[in-house]
Amino acid sequence: MADTKTDAGVRCVIVTPETTILDARARFVTLPLFDGLLGVARGHAPFIGRLGVGAVRIVGEQGGSADRPREVFVEGGFVEVGHDAVTVITQRALHAEKIDADQARTELATAQASKAVGDDAIAARFKAIEAARALARTAGR
Template identity: 45%
Template sequence: MAETQVRCVVVTPEKTELDTTCDALTLPLYDGEAGILPGRAPMVGRLGFGLLKLRNGSTSTEWFVDGGFVQVTREAVYVLTDRLLKREQIDKKQAEEDLAKATAMKATSPEAISLRERTIAQTRAKSRLAK
């Protein structure tokens, strides 16, 4: 019998933030995006910053994922991330301030150890502002 739902478990350092089932989900990977449907082959991936989208029928729920890792098994999709926020919980003003600060960083400043750090900070802020 074919599976019809995917179990999604999201864990942060503090607690299990989400443990639910859905028809399908989309994850922001470090180098793109992955869609997961029931019966998906197992995989492990590095998460990027962006939206985790859970779909049930015509309803969709979106969460901001702050990097981490994903493991897809036969039983579930396990997401390990530093932070998970519902889209409504994102403070747009704070994200805009973070983007401005990241953009102003110099690669030699104490806040930005390298150009890579600056790029990560910019990507994180832009992901929170994405619609």
Template identity: 40%
Template sequence: MAKPLQVVVVTPEATILEQEAEFVALPLYDGEIGIAPLHSPLIGRLGYGEMRIKTAAKTLHYYIDGGFVQVVDDVVSVLTNKAVLASKLDIAVAQAQLNSAMTKPVNTPELLAIRDRIVAQARAQIHVAKVASKA
């Protein structure tokens, strides 16, 4: 059997997680990627969504807020703006952020981009919280 992955999740504030894993699923900017031991090296741009870390004992669910992932020699390094354990997400807060963003006027391309980012983040948080609550 191949040696396990080493997963490191870092935000600007702190190292959130350093753990061995059997499998990691991450939200890329343009889809989802699964990483198992012996994965080829890569660098990818992260999107907003769920990171799943499967260990021998359980599966951890996190909300990831963009950033980058690097895979080299069975080490998965995740650099993100925010990583929150899915059980700590509040659906009501995310829904309020979504509703607020949808009511803001957008009359410039910059305001439209900001609104779209907030909407994507809120929708991803709601999705991750719902999926994790069923797991």
């Protein structure tokens, strides 16, 4: 797309119920939607999507380091993409560098060791394992 403003990138905002944890401009953003990753650059068609568990990658952040994209772990929530803004709304968000890798692995082990009886409990267990695995993966990178 021959957009003269391409350099301006997209504005990425991540809000949790307690605070806004990130508000930055970036070249593009990768979002962990419920069914897989989705990249958003400037000019993306507007949409509202449900998020799964995983890391939001903010590539080419203004004022950030060029070779290491910033990663923010999110657990569920929604994303709203406007013409040049990405708003992530989630109940739990953590900067990747603040995740304790050991603790994440312990969490994963506990989730895997737990036993569940009944459909709801089994579903909850899978969800917990998925969340713990994604957390450990984000921490490990």
